Amino acid sequence: MNYSAELEQRFQRLVSQYPWKRSALIPMLLYAQDEVGYLSDEVVADIARRVELTELEVRNVISYYSLLRTKPAGKYVVQVCTNISCMLRGAEEVFNHCSHKLGVGHKEVTADGTFSLEEVECIGACSWAPAVQVNYDFHLSVTPEMMDRVLEDYGKKTRQ
Amino acid sequence: MKTLYTPTPLVSHPDEVRIVSKRWGQGAQTIDRYIELDGYKAARKALEMRPDDIINEVKISGLRGRGGAGFATGMKWSFIPKQSDAPKYILVNGDESEPATCKDRLIVEYDPHSVIEGVIIAGLAVGAKTGFVYLRGEYRYLLEIVEKAIAEAYAKGFLGKNIFGSGREFNILSHTGAGAYEVGEESALMESLEGKRGLPRLKPPFPAIKGLYGGPTVINNVETIATVPPIILNGGKWYVAFGPNEKNGGTRLTCLTGHFNKPGVYELPLGYPAKKMIYDVGGGIPNGRTLKAFVPGGSSTFLLTREEAESATMDYDWFAKRNEFLGSGGVVAIDDQTCMVKMALRIMKFYQHESCGWCIPCREGTDWLKKTLTRFHDGGGVNKDIDHMLYLANNMAGRTFCALGDAAAFPTISIVSKWRKEFEDHLDGRPCPFERTSSRDMALA
Numbered sequence: 001m002n003y004s005a006e007l008e009q010r011f012q013r014l015v016s017q018y019p020w021k022r023s024a025l026i027p028m029l030l031y032a033q034d035e036v037g038y039l040s041d042e043v044v045a046d047i048a049r050r051v052e053l054t055e056l057e058v059r060n061v062i063s064y065y066s067l068l069r070t071k072p073a074g075k076y077v078v079q080v081c082t083n084i085s086c087m088l089r090g091a092e093e094v095f096n097h098c099s100h101k102l103g104v105g106h107k108e109v110t111a112d113g114t115f116s117l118e119e120v121e122c123i124g125a126c127s128w129a130p131a132v133q134v135n136y137d138f139h140l141s142v143t144p145e146m147m148d149r150v151l152e153d154y155g156k157k158t159r160q
Numbered sequence: 161m162k163t164l165y166t167p168t169p170l171v172s173h174p175d176e177v178r179i180v181s182k183r184w185g186q187g188a189q190t191i192d193r194y195i196e197l198d199g200y201k202a203a204r205k206a207l208e209m210r211p212d213d214i215i216n217e218v219k220i221s222g223l224r225g226r227g228g229a230g231f232a233t234g235m236k237w238s239f240i241p242k243q244s245d246a247p248k249y250i251l252v253n254g255d256e257s258e259p260a261t262c263k264d265r266l267i268v269e270y271d272p273h274s275v276i277e278g279v280i281i282a283g284l285a286v287g288a289k290t291g292f293v294y295l296r297g298e299y300r301y302l303l304e305i306v307e308k309a310i311a312e313a314y315a316k317g318f319l320g321k322n323i324f325g326s327g328r329e330f331n332i333l334s335h336t337g338a339g340a341y342e343v344g345e346e347s348a349l350m351e352s353l354e355g356k357r358g359l360p361r362l363k364p365p366f367p368a369i370k371g372l373y374g375g376p377t378v379i380n381n382v383e384t385i386a387t388v389p390p391i392i393l394n395g396g397k398w399y400v401a402f403g404p405n406e407k408n409g410g411t412r413l414t415c416l417t418g419h420f421n422k423p424g425v426y427e428l429p430l431g432y433p434a435k436k437m438i439y440d441v442g443g444g445i446p447n448g449r450t451l452k453a454f455v456p457g458g459s460s461t462f463l464l465t466r467e468e469a470e471s472a473t474m475d476y477d478w479f480a481k482r483n484e485f486l487g488s489g490g491v492v493a494i495d496d497q498t499c500m501v502k503m504a505l506r507i508m509k510f511y512q513h514e515s516c517g518w519c520i521p522c523r524e525g526t527d528w529l530k531k532t533l534t535r536f537h538d539g540g541g542v543n544k545d546i547d548h549m550l551y552l553a554n555n556m557a558g559r560t561f562c563a564l565g566d567a568a569a570f571p572t573i574s575i576v577s578k579w580r581k582e583f584e585d586h587l588d589g590r591p592c593p594f595e596r597t598s599s600r601d602m603a604l605a
Contacts, residue, residue: 022355066339085417136300137164
């Protein structure tokens with residue numbers, strides 16, 4: 001696997017910093033996914049080797065965590081929280097609006113691969129509801145109208 | 161992947177007592193500013209204290225776990241054996257994922273060094289040399305803030321082989337999760353940090369005896385650990401006096417969410433009247449509506465009716481007397497135009513999604529309740545479903561491997577029993593009586 005020099009360096013640090021090597025597994029998977037886009041067979045095999053686990057053991061961990069994925073997603077993953085605090089302030093309308101605008105449903109990817117959409121559980125932004133996370137960026141107290149601008153801005157970034 | 165950082169909005173109210181939130185919005189992310197604002201004084205003081213005296217001070221303070229369980233912090237620390245062949249650890253639980261809870265985020269965002277300082281003091285108290293700060297995977301921007309703060313503390317010599325020139329060693333590592341509510345349970349948190357699926361462990365042995373990597377481990381919530389430095393600096397007696405009694409000491413961060421005119425995170429003394437919190441601090445209920453239901457501390461707690469909420473005080477005792485829980489500080493106001501069947505359904509959908517599947521009552525119970533509530537809300541309910549839901553929830557409570565089963569059962573039991581009429585109004589294929597009132601006008605209000 002060819003990772004960026006920065007990620008390679010991070011991996012070296014991670015595998016050596018914990019009392020047990022295996023502790024590095026979850027951060028490594030997440031950082032690899034950030035760079036590659038998803039946990040491909042190649043990434044899984046590579047990380048398994050680095051932390052001295054079998055691929056099966058690694059896959060067993062991947063399937064537990066909601067942020068980890070083994071299939072490609074959009075460049076920007078739009079995660080709309082619909083848990084109670086967000087629901088009470090209009091999260092369902094926000095989700096439906098994004099779904100309509102992007103033309104995709106829950107866990108689907110737009111045809112051009114720019115966006116994927118997900119309805120997610122509480123993202124810890126409850127006092128600023130409804131909240132949306134695009135990749136790791138938080139967008140707080142959003143309205144459907146605000147989401148139009150947010151999505152357009154990310155769309156522009158892709159075209160640049 | 162670069163994260164976009166927009167500061168999270170802060171609020172204030174004259175009744176607040178700012179202890180944990182003292183430095184918010186004052187630039188304390190940088191170590192020099194933190195030091196200017198009395199930072200690291202408590203760690204220096206703790207270095208001069210005997211470990212038992214540190215623990216005693218925390219016991220006197222009445223500090224209880226702010227993650228939701230409310231266990232006495234000083235007591236928890238005192239369970240760590242003095243002698244241990246295996247290394248001891250401090251583990252900070254920053255997996256904040258209890259619905260309606262968004263306070264740890266602000267501590268790490270605006271005052272990351274208070275967490276580092278709290279971990280150092282906990283380490284001195286129990287004889288640990290290593291601390292971990294575990295943050296949920298979604299909080300990437302906070303991980304970046306904490307990593308920078310830890311690096312600054314090493315550069316100053318506050319962490320490392322010779323902290324504050326004392327000849328003593330202490331190290332802190334930050335760690336990211338990857339999305340899982342269950343990992344907030346302390347034994348599942350350790351499993352996750354060890355690189356495994358976040359399944360809870362059988363207890364005993366408790367983490368204080370055999371925890372992370374098999375060593376004695378203190379696990380504290382972010383807010384709990386950030387409260388330790390001011391307690392050490394000013395004394396346990398000073399802190400406890402802010403609350404109503406010795407078992408309900410100090411203040412806590414309260415996240416006002418849902419139907420409030422002024423939502424936000426406020427630091428209020430324990431024992432604060434809920435009525436004043438709802439109508440004064442939170443500014444009351446928007447759009448001229450009235451309060452119907454009240455979540456005191458995260459979606460795992462028993463919901464209160466308006467009458468109950470207006471007579472409550474926000475301390476552990478008031479809820480304990482009713483065999484209920486103050487919870488995590490995540491308060492939700494629910495107005496009179498909200499369907500309680502839908503609330504019960506949304507809450508159950510969450511627990512069903514997050515159940516780790518390890519034990520049967522939780523895995524099957526949450527799934528059946530979600531299916532029943534979905535059918536019920538869609539108009540396909542029959543009268544006997546109502547008691548059946550109570551039967552399922554009551555059989556889940558207290559019978560699961562970890563507290564997630566209880567967490568799913570408690571809100572369900574309270575909603576079905578207190579708002580039974582709303583369930584009856586959904587019977588016989590009748591449409592949801594609240595469906596026409598969109599929550600959209602809430603968002604646009």
